[in-house]
Structure formats: structure tokens, C-alpha cells
Amino acid sequence: MAAKEAQRLGREATAPRALEALARTVPTDMNSREFAVKLATIETAPPRHSIAQIATAVGAACGAFAFLNGGNWVEVAACVIGSGVGQGLRSFLIRRRFNQYAVTAVCAMVASALYWVAAALAHGAGFSVGRRSIGLVSLVLFLI
Numbered sequence: 001m002a003a004k005e006a007q008r009l010g011r012e013a014t015a016p017r018a019l020e021a022l023a024r025t026v027p028t029d030m031n032s033r034e035f036a037v038k039l040a041t042i043e044t045a046p047p048r049h050s051i052a053q054i055a056t057a058v059g060a061a062c063g064a065f066a067f068l069n070g071g072n073w074v075e076v077a078a079c080v081i082g083s084g085v086g087q088g089l090r091s092f093l094i095r096r097r098f099n100q101y102a103v104t105a106v107c108a109m110v111a112s113a114l115y116w117v118a119a120a121l122a123h124g125a126g127f128s129v130g131r132r133s134i135g136l137v138s139l140v141l142f143l144i
Contacts, residue, residue, distance in 0.1 A: 018042045051091045058142045059084025066138035074127050075135035078118035082135075086111025087142045104143055115139050 022038055062083035063076045071079065090107040094100065115136055123129045 014045065014048060015042055018045070047095075051088050051095075054091055055084045055088035058087040062138050062141050065141055066135045069134045069138055071134040071138065072128065072130045074119065074122040074129050075138075078115045078122065079135040079139045081118050082111040082113075082115035082139045083142045085114055086139070090142070108140060108143055111139055111142070112136065 019039075019042060022042065026035065059080040063080035066076045066079040086107045089110055090103055093103045093107070119129050119135065
């Protein structure tokens with residue numbers, strides 16, 4: 001079984017598909033300069049979705065997971081806030097080529113802290129927070 005090189009994080013499925021298409025269709029008479037231009041075009045293609053779109057979708061998905069796990073609306077809202085901001089920060093830092101492990105650790109801490117702050121504010125305002133672990137577990141799904 002051949003080992004594959006890990007793809008740079010933050011790229012969507014468009015780049016690998018374009019690379020596969022290029023590999024299948026490259027003419028035998030193509031010189032290295034033409035090939036380099038085609039590779040550069042694929043590498044510099046803009047992302048299909050903005051950071052805000054991705055963060056919103058991830059926040060909604062994590063919030064839905066918190067709801068499905070039995071979280072109340074306060075836990076769901078705190079989960080949406082924490083995971084959305086965490087994913088936004090993660091996308092921002094990964095696109096700037098920061099170390100993926102450091103980014104994951106920092107984003108997990110930021111997202112968890114935002115979750116706890118939102119839950120604490122809701123509790124201080126008199127809302128029932130319930131079991132905070134449900135939202136927290138659902139929150140970190142954006143890291144997967």
C-alpha cells in the first residue's frame with residue numbers, strides 16, 4: 001500500500017480534483033514551464049467559500065449536534081458562537097500557513113473559552129444552562 005503525502009490543510013476538494021485531472025490529461029509533449037504554469041494556476045485559485053461562510057456552516061452544524069445530543073437552547077447558542085468563531089479563526093490562520101497543530105490547540109482553547117463565557121453570561125442572566133458538557137463536546141467537532 002503506497003503512502004500518500006498529507007495535503008496542505010485549508011484547501012478544498014477542488015485542488016486535488018484539478019491536480020488529478022491535470023495528471024490524467026497532461027500531454028507527453030508539454031514542457032516543464034507549461035506544466036509549472038498549470039500547477040501555479042491550480043495552487044493560486046481562490047477558495048470557493050469565504051471564511052465567514054465556512055464558519056457559519058460549521059457553527060450551525062455543531063449547534064445542531066448539540067441540539068441532537070439533548071442540549072437546551074442556551075447550550076446550542078453557546079456552541080454555535082464558540083464553534084463558529086473557532087472555525088473562523090482556524091480558517092484564517094491555516095490560510096496564512098501557520099502550524100496546523102498550534103492552530104488546532106489555539107482554536108480549541110478560544111472556542112471553549114467563548115462557549116464557557118456565553119454559557120456563564122446566560123446563567124448570570126437567569127437562564128438554565130443545563131449540562132454544559134453536551135455543548136462543549138459538540139463544540140469541538142469543528143476540529144475534526
